[in-house]
Amino acid sequence: MAEPAGPGRPPLRRDAELNRRRLMVAAREVFRERGLAATLDDVARHAGLGVGTAYRHFANKEELVDAVFVDMIDQVEASAREAAADPDPWHGLASSLEKVCELQAQDRGLREVMLGTGKAAQRHALVARRIKPLVDPLIARAKEQGVLRRDVEQLDLPMIQLMVSAVTDQTGEPDLWRRYLRLLLDGMRTQPDGTEPLPPGFEFRGFGPGA
Structure with missing residues (x-):
């Protein structure tokens, strides 16, 4: 089913809806790995779509x-x-x-x-x-x-x-x-449960990038 229309916006066609979903999935994957420094162009390439398609769905990265x-x-x-x-x-x-x-x-x-x-x-x-x-x-x-x-x-x-x-x-x-x-x-908790072992820690190696 096509995405419901917003105010003054018609419903998306089926192919357009699928492209939007591909961009959303790609955005999650790209932002997960690179953070928000990634661009809308990066997301479009990761989704296997043209940059123009991305900009038809999202005017800029902030909208995405x-x-x-x-x-x-x-x-x-x-x-x-x-x-x-x-x-x-x-x-x-x-x-x-x-x-x-x-x-x-x-x-x-x-x-x-x-x-x-x-x-x-x-x-x-x-x-x-x-x-x-x-x-x-x-x-x-x-x-x-x-x-x-x-x-x-x-x-x-x-x-x-x-x-x-x-x-x-x-x-x-x-x-x-x-x-x-x-x-x-x-x-x-009012009565902490100290019977279950904590998940493992790690050997101290310093903190922060490059540590």
């Missing part, structure tokens, strides 16, 4: 980044809805946070979209509008059941995501974030 961001928020919202429906509020909260951290840890471009300048404030506001109504009741249920510290706030969750994503950025270790997320989650 916006579309990729909305696609990512759709995934985060789906995860939050699944968590909200979980009868175990702690499991729902922890698993949802892990899925979002995994998404960001594996995708350099999405980290730059979330943390970058420019439209960062508008993007954070969109996240709040779509995700906060799902997460707030989940946090409240976890507190009511006595599994979550009473002083944990909703804004603590994006800060945890920020800290966890820094692990990947600073060490280059793709899975090391899991260890530190576990530590942070234990810090949020």
